Amino acid sequence: MDLYLPVANLSVNALVIVLLGGGVGFLSGMFGVGGGFLTTPLLIFYGIPPTVAAASAATQVTGASVSGALAHFERGGVDVRMGAVLIAGGLLGSLIGAGLFELLTAWGQIDTAINILYVALLGSVGGLMAREAWGALRAARAGLPAPARKRRHHPMVANLPLRWRFYRSGLYISPLAPLILGMLVGILTMLLGVGGGFIMVPAMLYLLGMGTQVVVGTSLFQILFVTIATTMVHAMTTGAVDIVLAGLLLLGSVTGAQFGARFAQKVKPEYLRMALAAIVLLVAARMAVGLFIRPDEIYTVQ
Amino acid sequence: MRPALASILGFALFAAGPAQAADPRLVPDVSSRAIDIQYSFTGEELLLFGAILYPGQRLPDDRADIVVVLKGPVRPIVLREKRRVAGIWVNANSIRLRTSPGFYAIGSSRPIDKLVDERTAAIFELGLDNLSMSPAGFSEARKLARFESGLIDLYRRSGLFYENPGAVEITEGVLYRARIPVPARVPVGTYRAETYLISRGRVLAVASRDVQIRKAGFERFVALAAQRHGFLYGLTAVALSLLLGYGASAIFRRR
Numbered sequence: 001m002d003l004y005l006p007v008a009n010l011s012v013n014a015l016v017i018v019l020l021g022g023g024v025g026f027l028s029g030m031f032g033v034g035g036g037f038l039t040t041p042l043l044i045f046y047g048i049p050p051t052v053a054a055a056s057a058a059t060q061v062t063g064a065s066v067s068g069a070l071a072h073f074e075r076g077g078v079d080v081r082m083g084a085v086l087i088a089g090g091l092l093g094s095l096i097g098a099g100l101f102e103l104l105t106a107w108g109q110i111d112t113a114i115n116i117l118y119v120a121l122l123g124s125v126g127g128l129m130a131r132e133a134w135g136a137l138r139a140a141r142a143g144l145p146a147p148a149r150k151r152r153h154h155p156m157v158a159n160l161p162l163r164w165r166f167y168r169s170g171l172y173i174s175p176l177a178p179l180i181l182g183m184l185v186g187i188l189t190m191l192l193g194v195g196g197g198f199i200m201v202p203a204m205l206y207l208l209g210m211g212t213q214v215v216v217g218t219s220l221f222q223i224l225f226v227t228i229a230t231t232m233v234h235a236m237t238t239g240a241v242d243i244v245l246a247g248l249l250l251l252g253s254v255t256g257a258q259f260g261a262r263f264a265q266k267v268k269p270e271y272l273r274m275a276l277a278a279i280v281l282l283v284a285a286r287m288a289v290g291l292f293i294r295p296d297e298i299y300t301v302q
Numbered sequence: 303m304r305p306a307l308a309s310i311l312g313f314a315l316f317a318a319g320p321a322q323a324a325d326p327r328l329v330p331d332v333s334s335r336a337i338d339i340q341y342s343f344t345g346e347e348l349l350l351f352g353a354i355l356y357p358g359q360r361l362p363d364d365r366a367d368i369v370v371v372l373k374g375p376v377r378p379i380v381l382r383e384k385r386r387v388a389g390i391w392v393n394a395n396s397i398r399l400r401t402s403p404g405f406y407a408i409g410s411s412r413p414i415d416k417l418v419d420e421r422t423a424a425i426f427e428l429g430l431d432n433l434s435m436s437p438a439g440f441s442e443a444r445k446l447a448r449f450e451s452g453l454i455d456l457y458r459r460s461g462l463f464y465e466n467p468g469a470v471e472i473t474e475g476v477l478y479r480a481r482i483p484v485p486a487r488v489p490v491g492t493y494r495a496e497t498y499l500i501s502r503g504r505v506l507a508v509a510s511r512d513v514q515i516r517k518a519g520f521e522r523f524v525a526l527a528a529q530r531h532g533f534l535y536g537l538t539a540v541a542l543s544l545l546l547g548y549g550a551s552a553i554f555r556r557r
Contacts, residue, residue, distance in 0.1 A: 258554040299455070
C-alpha cells in the first residue's frame with residue numbers, strides 16, 4: 001500500500017514502514033530502549049532523507065518511551081531531581097544540536113557527520129555491552145555469581161564544584177555532571193534522532209554511579225522530555241518532522257513494544273543483552289561499510 | 303513603396319520565426335491542467351496532445367516534427383560532489399546553480415539532433431544537455447560540465463529528467479500526442495508544457511500550456527502546517543506520539 005509522505009515528499013510502502021516500526025518496537029520493548037538508533041539508519045537505508053529520518057524518529061521515540069516512563073514513575077523508579085537536571089541539559093543540548101545541524105547542512109557534511117557519529121557511538125557502546133554480557137554469560141555458565149560492580153562515580157565527576165544531594169539515586173555530586181551528560185545526549189538526539197538511552201544508562205551507572213533501581217526509569221523520563229523538545233525544535237527550525245511517517249512508525253512500534261516486553265520475560269537477561277549488543281554492532285558495521293565503499297550517488301542536490 | 307515595405311517587414315518576420323501568418327499554428331492541450339498529489343500518489347502520466355493547423359488546410363510535402371517539453375519550476379540549488387578523503391567518502395566539492403529545473407522532460411518524434419542544429423537547440427533549451435542552469439560565481443568549464451552531467455545522470459535515474467526521442471506520435475500529419483511520466487518525487491509548482499513544431503531545422507511554431515502540480519487535501523494541509531505553523535505542528539506531533547504510546551500500553555494492560 002503506497003502512501004505519500006507530505007514532508008519527506010515521496011511515496012513509501014506504508015506496510016513496510018509499519019513493519020519496520022513493529023520490528024524496532026519489538027526490540028525496544030524487549031531491551032527497554034527507545035530504538036531510535038535503529039529507526040534512523042533503517043529509514044535512511046529505505047531512502048528517506050536523513051534530516052526527515054532523524055526528526056521523525058525522535059517523534060517516534062517519544063511514543064515508545066511514554067508508557068515505560070509512566071510505569072517507572074508510578075513504581076517510584078524515577079529520580080525526578082536528577083531527571084530535571086538531565087532534562088535541563090538536554091534542552092540546552094537540543095538547541096546546540098540545532099545550531100550544529102544548520103552549520104553542518106550549510107557545509108554539506110551533515111550526512112557524513114551523522115554516519116561517523118553512529119559508527120563511533122554504536123561501535124563503542126556495542127563493544128562494551130558485548131564484553132560485559134560475555135563476562136556475565138561465562139560467569140553464569142561456571143555457576144558463579146555475576147561479578148559485582150563497584151558503585152562509585154568517576155573521579156572526574158567527584159572533582160566538579162558545587163554539590164547537590166540526589167536522594168533517590170543515593171548520590172551527593174555536582175549537578176554539573178548530569179547537566180553536561182544531558183547536554184551531550186541532547187545534541188545526539190537532535191542530530192541522530194536517538195533517545196540516547198543506550199548512552200545514558202551506562203553513563204548513569206558507570207560515570208555518575210547511580211543506583212540501578214532508578215537508572216532505567218530516570219533515563220526514560222529524560223528521554224521522554226528531551227525527544228519532545230527535539231521534535232519541537234525540529235518542527236520550528238528544520239521543519240523536517242513528517243507526521244505521517246512518525247504516525248506509521250508509531251503504529252508499528254507501540255504494538256511491537258508490547259509483544260517485545262512479554263517475550264523478554266521468557267528469556268534470560270544475559271542472552272538479551274548479548275543479542276542487543278550484536279544488533280548494535282551490526283548497525284554500526286553496516287554504517288561503517290557505507291563510509292568506506294563508493295556511494296551509489298556521487299552527486300547530491302541540496 | 304508601401305508594398306515594398308510590407309514585403310520587407312514580412313520577410314523580417316518570416317526570418318525572425320514562428321509568429322508569421324503563413325506559418326502553421328499549434329493547438330496544444332494536456333490531459334490534466336492540474337495534478338493533485340494525494341495520499342496514494344505514486345506518479346502519473348501526463349498526455350500532451352494537440353493539432354497542427356496548416357494555413358489553407360494544406361499539408362506540406364515534407365513532414366514536420368513535433369517536440370514536447372514539460373518543465374518544472376526552476377530553483378537555486380547547491381550541487382555537491384563526493385570524493386574519497388582519508389579513506390571515507392565525503393562531500394568535497396560543490397557548485398551553486400541558480401536556475402536548476404526540478405523537473406524536465408522532453409519528447410520528440412525524432413531525435414533532437416536530427417531536427418535542429420546545436421545553436422537552435424541551445425536557444426530553445428531543447429534537450430537535457432542544453433538546459434541553462436546559471437552557475438553562480440566563477441568555475442572552470444570542465445568542472446561545470448562534470449557537475450552538470452552528474453546532476454543530469456542523478457535526475458535522469460530518479461525520473462526527474464526524462465528524454466524520449468520517440469515519445470511523440472503524429473497521426474495523419476496533423477494530430478500529435480505524447481505521454482510524459484511524472485514520478486512521485488516531483489517538486490510542486492507551476493509547470494509549463496511547451497510544444498514546438500519543427501521543419502527543415504527551423505522552429506515554425508511554439509505553443510504552451512501551464513500545468514499545476516500541487517499537494518491537495520490532507521497532504522497539502524500537513525505540508526503547509528509544517529512550513530508555516532511549526533510550533534503547533536510540533537505540538538500535534540508530540541500529542542499524537544504520546545497518545546499512541548500511552549493508548550497502546552493502556553489497551554494491552556487491560557487484557
